[in-house]
Amino acid sequence: MKLNWNLKMWAVVAALIVVLAATGTVLANKEVEKQSISIVARVNNDGSGIFVRGDVNVDDLVTIDGGVVTYHPDGWRDMLFMSPGPSSIQHMILMDIVKKKVGLGFVQNGVPYTEPSVRWTQVAPGQMKDMMAKSKDDNLIHGGIAWEPHFANIVASGAKKVISSSQYWEDHPCCVVAVNKKYMDTHGEQVKRFLAAYVKSAIKVGDILETGIGDEYEGLIDLVVRVGAPKEGTLDRNAAKVAMANTTYTYELSNLSDELTKVAETYKGLGLFSDETLTDAGFDGVQDFIEYLIKDGPLSEVVVNDGSGPRAKTPAELSLSDNSYRVDVAYLAADTHQIALHYGIEKGYFQEYGIYVNLMGPYAAGGDVMGALLSEHANIGLVGSPPALLQSINALR
Amino acid sequence: MSGKTIIEMLNYDKNDKRHRFARRAIIAAASLVVFVLLWWNLSLLLANPAIPTPQKTWSALTYLFAHGDSVSGVTMWSHISISLRRFVYGLLLAMAVAVPLGLFLGYSETLREFTMPTLEILRPIAPIAWAPIFIFTTGYVWGPILVVFVGIFFPMLTNTMFGVKKIDPNWIDAAKTMGATRVQVFTKVMFPAAVPYVMNGLRVGMGIGWMCIVASELYASFGGGIGFFVSIMAQMGYWDYVFAGIAVIAVLGLLTITVSDYVHKFIVRRMGME
Numbered sequence: 001m002k003l004n005w006n007l008k009m010w011a012v013v014a015a016l017i018v019v020l021a022a023t024g025t026v027l028a029n030k031e032v033e034k035q036s037i038s039i040v041a042r043v044n045n046d047g048s049g050i051f052v053r054g055d056v057n058v059d060d061l062v063t064i065d066g067g068v069v070t071y072h073p074d075g076w077r078d079m080l081f082m083s084p085g086p087s088s089i090q091h092m093i094l095m096d097i098v099k100k101k102v103g104l105g106f107v108q109n110g111v112p113y114t115e116p117s118v119r120w121t122q123v124a125p126g127q128m129k130d131m132m133a134k135s136k137d138d139n140l141i142h143g144g145i146a147w148e149p150h151f152a153n154i155v156a157s158g159a160k161k162v163i164s165s166s167q168y169w170e171d172h173p174c175c176v177v178a179v180n181k182k183y184m185d186t187h188g189e190q191v192k193r194f195l196a197a198y199v200k201s202a203i204k205v206g207d208i209l210e211t212g213i214g215d216e217y218e219g220l221i222d223l224v225v226r227v228g229a230p231k232e233g234t235l236d237r238n239a240a241k242v243a244m245a246n247t248t249y250t251y252e253l254s255n256l257s258d259e260l261t262k263v264a265e266t267y268k269g270l271g272l273f274s275d276e277t278l279t280d281a282g283f284d285g286v287q288d289f290i291e292y293l294i295k296d297g298p299l300s301e302v303v304v305n306d307g308s309g310p311r312a313k314t315p316a317e318l319s320l321s322d323n324s325y326r327v328d329v330a331y332l333a334a335d336t337h338q339i340a341l342h343y344g345i346e347k348g349y350f351q352e353y354g355i356y357v358n359l360m361g362p363y364a365a366g367g368d369v370m371g372a373l374l375s376e377h378a379n380i381g382l383v384g385s386p387p388a389l390l391q392s393i394n395a396l397r
Numbered sequence: 398m399s400g401k402t403i404i405e406m407l408n409y410d411k412n413d414k415r416h417r418f419a420r421r422a423i424i425a426a427a428s429l430v431v432f433v434l435l436w437w438n439l440s441l442l443l444a445n446p447a448i449p450t451p452q453k454t455w456s457a458l459t460y461l462f463a464h465g466d467s468v469s470g471v472t473m474w475s476h477i478s479i480s481l482r483r484f485v486y487g488l489l490l491a492m493a494v495a496v497p498l499g500l501f502l503g504y505s506e507t508l509r510e511f512t513m514p515t516l517e518i519l520r521p522i523a524p525i526a527w528a529p530i531f532i533f534t535t536g537y538v539w540g541p542i543l544v545v546f547v548g549i550f551f552p553m554l555t556n557t558m559f560g561v562k563k564i565d566p567n568w569i570d571a572a573k574t575m576g577a578t579r580v581q582v583f584t585k586v587m588f589p590a591a592v593p594y595v596m597n598g599l600r601v602g603m604g605i606g607w608m609c610i611v612a613s614e615l616y617a618s619f620g621g622g623i624g625f626f627v628s629i630m631a632q633m634g635y636w637d638y639v640f641a642g643i644a645v646i647a648v649l650g651l652l653t654i655t656v657s658d659y660v661h662k663f664i665v666r667r668m669g670m671e
Contacts, residue, residue, distance in 0.1 A: 013427050020434035027441035035446060086468045087632040108469040110479060110620015117470075121537070121620070122629070134536075271467035272633075367632030374446070374634075387633070394634035395446040397453070 034281070035374045035395050036181040038295040040195060042256060043175035043202075043382055044337045047247030048090050048165035049151035050081075050097075052143035053132055054158045061162055069167055071102045077116050080109055082123040082131060082144030087367025087391070089174055089263075089384040090145040093165055094120065096266050124364055125150035126230030126334045129157055147174075149228035149235055149243030149336045156239035164246060171248065173259045173385045175337045178370075183379045184295065190325045192318065193353040194380060196302040200312040201344030202251045209244055220244075223343060228336040243336055251303075253296045256385075260290045263386050264393075273393050281396040293392060315353055324354040330369045330378035333362035338382045367391060449637040457637035458644060466638060468629060469621060473645060480622040480649075484610045487545025491602065494546075495553035496595055500587060502554070503561025516554070524548040524605070525612040532613075537620070541613040548609035549602035553595065560594025561587055593665045600657040607650045623649075 052058060060075030076098065083091040098106040098118045105117030113119075123131050125146040132154070135141040143162065146154065155161050165172060177198060179191055208216045221240050228243065229235035264286045267273055275285060283289040304313050331338050341357075344350055350357045360378045363369045366387030372378040374395055410416045433451050440450045449457075458473075465472035502509045524547040532540030564587060572586050614624025627642040 013431065017427075017430055017434060020431065020438055024434060024437045024441060027438060030441075032444035034444070085632055086629050087634075106470065108471065108621050110622075111469065111471040111475045113470070122625075365632060367634070370634065371631070391634035394636070397446065397449070397635075397637060 035376075036392055037178040037293065037370070037373050037381075037388060038181050038184045039176045039178050039253075039256070039293050039385070039388060040184075040191065040295055040298050041177040041198060041251045042173065042253055043177060043249075043251070043340070045171045045174055045248040045250060046164070046166040047148045047174055047243075047337050048093065048145060049148075049155075049246070050094065050143065050145045050162040050165075051151060051154050051159040052079075052162055053141075054160060056142055056160065058160050058162055064163070064167070067167075069101075069163055071097070073102050073104055073116070076102045076104055076118050078119070079142040080119045080121060080140060082128050082141060082146075083120045084125050084146065085122045085365040085367065087370075087384075087387040088147075088365050089172075089386040090147060090165075091120070092263070092266060092270075092386050093168055093172075094145045095270055097168060099270065124230075124333070126234075129154050129159075129234075132159065147335055147337060148247050149224060149240050150334070152243035152246060153228075153235050153239040156236045156242070166246075173256060173263065174247075175332075175335075175366075175382055176256070176385045176388055177251075178373055178381050178383050178388050180373050180376055180379055182376065187325075187379070188298070189320075190327055190355065191380070192298050192302055193320060193325065193355045194327050194329075194350065194357075195298050196312045196315075196318060197344050197349040197353040197355055198340065199251045199299070199303055201347070201349050202249055202340040203311060204347075205340045205343050206249050209249065220339075220343065223346060224336050224339055227339060227342050228334050230334050240336070244339075247337060249340060251299070253294060253299060257287070257290050257294055260294070260385055260389055261286055263389055264290065267386070267390055272390060277393055277396055289393070290389070293389070318353075320354060322354070324351075324356060326356045326358050327380055328358045328360050328378045330360040330372040330381035330383070331362055332366065332369060332382065333364055335362075341382055446634065447636045447639075449640050453637040454640040454644065457635075458641040461638060461641055466626075466630070466635070468633065469626065471621070473623075473626075473641070476621055476623045476626045476642075477645065477649065479620060480610055480614065480624065483541050483614075483622065484545055484606060484653075487542045487606055487610065488549055488603065490542065490546045491549035491553055491606070492599070495550045495598070496557055499554045499557025499595070499598075500561055500583070500591065503558040503591070504583070504587065509558070516551075520551050520555075524609045525616065528613045528616045532616070541610060541622070544613035545606045545609045548605040549599075552602040552605060553598035556594045556598025556601070557591055560591030563594070564590045589668070593661075593668060596661040596664050600654075600661045603653050603657045604650070607653050611646050 052061065057075075061072060063070045063072070081094060083094055085091060095106050098104055102118070105113060105115045107113045107117045107119055109119040109121040121141070123144065128144045128146055128150060132141050132144065143159070144154075145151075151161075151164070165174075177195070184191055205220065208220050211217060221237060221244070224240040224244060225235050225237055228240060264273075268275070268286070278285060278289050283292065302313050302318065303310050304317070305311075329341070331341060345357050345359075360372055361369070363372065366384035369378070369381040369383040370387050370391035373381045373383070374391065409420060436451050440448045461473040463472070465475070469476070502512060524544050527547055528540065528544050531543040534540075535543060568586050568590065569582055572582050577585065610622070611624040611627075614622040615628045616624075623642055623646055627639050627646070630636075630638040630642065
């Protein structure tokens with residue numbers, strides 16, 4: 001007597017399971033290169049700040065004496081702050097301040113909590129002013145943390161400044177120029193051309209801001225008002241000037257390794273990653289991984305210091321051919337940290353170096369820019385260094 | 398022993414309930430094994446961090462339920478509870494509006510003809526398209542709830558209307574002949590007769606509603622939820638957590654549909670309308 005099962009079908013299923021298990025085992029033992037990025041230049045330092053509603057007493061939260069900030073936990077307790085999102089440097093700063101300096105828990109709004117805590121909720125910086133005004137009557141949102149120009153703009157609209165991010169960590173790293181690693185390995189010339197144009201633009205922006213007057217300065221502020229406003233007419237011109245003064249524009253990579261190590265240690269302390277992820281991927285630790293991320297070669301090739309200060313080498317000095325290339329560049333929405341990119345495009349610096357910048361975005365937060373870079377949707381991205389670091393670590397998991 | 402040979406015992410008897418159950422269980426298990434192996438292979442083949450292996454996803458899932466994540470500071474149970482609460486509020490609101498409205502529209506042809514053009518314009522709009530408007534106008538608390546409301550409202554409304562229209566006019570005439578008032582006709586004849594259709598609308602609507610809550614939380618949410626959890630974890634590149642969140646969404650969606658199917662079948666059977 002025979003079994004009345006469909007034995008052919010079961011034999012196929014069993015064979016499929018054996019084949020899939022075998023191929024999986026083979027693939028699991030194969031070495032693969034993980035997606036990653038390289039950091040080739042800095043974009044800015046500082047340029048963010050914490051604010052509260054106009055009716056909140058700042059002295060209940062912090063007192064500042066001779067540059068020393070003292071935090072008062074009772075004032076912070078149960079407050080609700082807006083953040084651009086957990087992947088942003090602003091979120092990391094607020095989280096670190098609340099947990100380490102204020103000594104309270106930091107929980108997402110809406111979830112039950114028992115320990116004394118500060119709550120956070122994700123709001124795009126461009127919407128923070130409206131959200132805070134909208135919730136004033138029901139006392140829902142007390143404040144937030146935002147990048148420039150939103151911080152200056154919100155304060156100009158009647159909110160109060162608690163501290164700027166430079167008061168939390170002077171000259172802290174913020175945005176960087178990141179390049180998809182595969183693109184970097186295969187399109188070195190394009191990266192060099194882009195970087196030369198970017199450096200030229202960043203130096204020019206720095207010079208204009210140092211002067212602080214004149215047609216070039218007012219022209220730059222016009223651009224800031226256009227780039228930094230989520231919609232036309234929403235960014236106060238004076239606030240734009242303050243925002244520019246609160247931010248340090250640079251391209252230099254010096255000390256970035258040490259500063260990113262500090263960021264990484266902060267993340268580790270906040271429980272956002274462990275050394276195991278790095279060691280499992282073959283790195284000796286945080287420092288080793290950061291050295292792998294930062295590539296100063298292209299920058300040193302395009303910058304020259306000939307006595308009158310550093311400058312970008314000209315296309316002739318770089319012996320560039322007449323070819324031109326398209327580069328897909330991811331950028332953040334309404335973020336004036338990245339103004340040198342927009343200034344360079346407006347002034348034709350990138351064209352001068354044979355680069356057509358195809359802007360990808362704008363993206364709402366640094367995590368999204370990193371997503372675009374790691375998925376090879378964008379070749380180059382201007383992104384906060386903390387999301388660049390954390391997403392690169394997570395890509396190893 | 399019953400005297401059956403081993404082969405006789407192993408032979409499939411489709412009239413035996415235990416055999417049918419065992420067959421389904423074995424096929425389901427084999428299907429899941431093949432699915433997990435395919436996933437494992439695909440993950441290794443693509444070597445993309447956004448597609449973690451099943452092992453990593455399982456570890457993330459168990460960790461999230463036990464310890465939670467460092468970003469939101471809460472466990473997966475809290476996110477589930479937040480999403481479910483929004484879902485239930487949206488469901489109750491949709492029932493409270495769609496059922497009475499459906500009964501009235503099914504009963505009154507004039508009212509139906511008057512409202513149908515507007516409803517037909519609104520019905521094809523995907524519920525998630527309303528998310529930015531609801532969130533901005535009503536805030537982050539009610540916004541996602543209203544998206545769920547829209548998702549459930551239309552299936553419930555159309556099914557209730559259909560249920561009323563399907564009532565045998567003789568039932569209503571008979572009730573009126575026996576002296577029933579209009580209110581009694583409405584509550585004693587029309588509503589009970591429409592219940593199986595209401596339940597069918599509920600069954601369809603709950604499936605859509607669950608998709609709506611996750612989608613609206615992905616868009617924006619004031620206070621967590623599974624969709625929001627998936628969104629922030631993706632922003633930070635915790636892809637194993639993202640997959641764990643997706644697995645939770647799949648299981649909860651399956652549970653929601655299973656429960657509504659069961660309730661629907663139970664009521665239809667109780668009312669003798671199979």
